[in-house]
Amino acid sequence: MLYVDIPSREEFLLLSDVRSDACVTIYIETSPLHQELATSKIQLGNFIKDALLQLEAAHFDKRRLALLEEQLYSVLDDPSFWDLHAYSLAILATPDSIRTYRLANVIPNQLHVSERFYLKPLLRALTFPHSAYILALSENQARVIEFFADVPAEEMNVANMPANVLEAVGKASLNVQKYGGVDDKVRLAQYTRQIDHALRPIFAQHDYPLILVSAEPLASIYRATNTLSNLVDETLFTNAEHIGTSELVKMVRPIMDKYYQTQLDALKPLFELRSGQRRVTTDLSDAARFATLGAIDLLLIDIDSNIPGTINEQGIITFAEKSDITTYGVIDEIVRLALATGARVMAVRQQDLPAGKSLHAILRYAL
CATH class of the missing domain: 3.30.960.10 (eRF1 domain 1)
Incomplete structure (x- = not known):
């Protein structure tokens, strides 16, 4: 844990x-x-x-x-x-x-x-907080586990969510893999639809991802009835009935990492579009000036880059050869200025930025 x-x-x-x-x-x-x-x-x-x-x-x-x-x-x-x-x-x-x-x-x-x-290193935790919900779903058991960044993982009591398929539809035995009956599949869909309805109030308040842990055919049936945009595309295909909370969290973390990378990859077309509109900069000096003016809309910064210096009230950078008590990280200050004016800021690795650059910014208007 x-x-x-x-x-x-x-x-x-x-x-x-x-x-x-x-x-x-x-x-x-x-x-x-x-x-x-x-x-x-x-x-x-x-x-x-x-x-x-x-x-x-x-x-x-x-x-x-x-x-x-x-x-x-x-x-x-x-x-x-x-x-x-x-x-x-x-x-x-x-x-x-x-x-x-x-x-x-x-x-x-x-x-x-x-x-x-x-x-700046704290921004990585804010960008990708490793907080999510797990829906561990089988015919015999439905569990929702929350693992927020600031509390230990624990199983939730979700109002109006059926504990199993029997509670949902009142049928003692549903074995789709054995019989494959249409009637059984319909009842499983009723079960997953009730779960979806029960989860809606939770995701009306939070935008954390939901990771499905289930075996087929129930996994596909749940996805067919799901209405939650938070559901991650990838499923952990296993029967989670006998897997503890802590172990489930460990098992889904690779899925979380892929989910975050997908979010970053989705930004690339946006940067290409805004670049054609002259609303993108990778220059530190320009970014400092635009951050001071409140002109940055989205900012990606290299979490491992530390460039010492100072930034004055006009947004002009004075770079320093080395860090000391009179200087600070100029990217840190650009981040502070951007956040204070409502920008979205994400701390990423160097490979997620243009080659050799410490930041990548989308502006609110053209240069």
């Missing part, structure tokens, strides 16, 4: 607005297995020492430095904190506060010290 707690979009914006005399951002690779966390704790201890040394070298106020040290070690030295983890840990600390987030995606170990937090 993964234990994760990612920030919401609103919380991300609040974090992006934080300014302090010292903002320490740490990302650590972790593991759901408690016995494998020793390496993560050693790495965190090394990053804490490195951050404090950087600030000492910059003649940082000693009293403020002591407060920051206390905040950081409050995480490292807390045994209960290390009980439950996922695949990455984000730590955001100032001398006055500290926040931590456990993430389902793997983020390489890294340390950043600046006057603001380095938040």
Whole structure:
């Protein structure tokens, strides 16, 4: 089981607005297995020492430095904190506060010290939160499992959803594979239609994907009666009656990854269309200027790219040779400006962007 707690979009914006005399951002690779966390704790201890040394070298106020040290070690030295983890840990600390987030995606170990937090890696968790519903369906059992990013997976009690085909249609035995009768198929369709109706209120409130786990012929019958746009195209073909909740979540995660990649692939024709309308840019300087003007509609950024510098109020970038406490990631700032003006932002891998580019933006109007 993964234990994760990612920030919401609103919380991300609040974090992006934080300014302090010292903002320490740490990302650590972790593991759901408690016995494998020793390496993560050693790495965190090394990053804490490195951050404090950087600030000492910059003649940082000693009293403020002591407060920051206390905040950081409050995480490292807390045994209960290390009980439950996922695949990455984000730590955001100032001398006055500290926040931590456990993430389902793997983020390489890294340390950043600046006057603001380095938040771009968190965007991957917001872009693809690995949150979904599973419909584990058989003639004898219908289960809905939710695995949100911020709570452990659990089976739901869905109002008005039949527990099995017998409850739905009142027939004791339906064996389509053996008999293949039209009457049996009609009753199975009644069963799946009742399930579809019961699920509608859930997906009226959430847009998370729904993954079907079922064997044939019931899987095809369910898809024929489904009206939910959230249903993922791929099915996990297996009888889930004797598969536990945690194991089902592990089994569907590859389907989730394919689903997210399909979403990215679907954006390529849109970028081609907008490019012909002169509404696309891959230039950092142009993107900074347009973000300042509130002109970005959709922004894809390379999650692994970190380009130090600053951006002034007119959106002009001053690049820096290396990161220090006076600079920050300029892509982070472009993201902050774009989000603040209602843009959709997605953190992706380099292969999902034009070759050699750190971002790809669709504008609200022509250049």
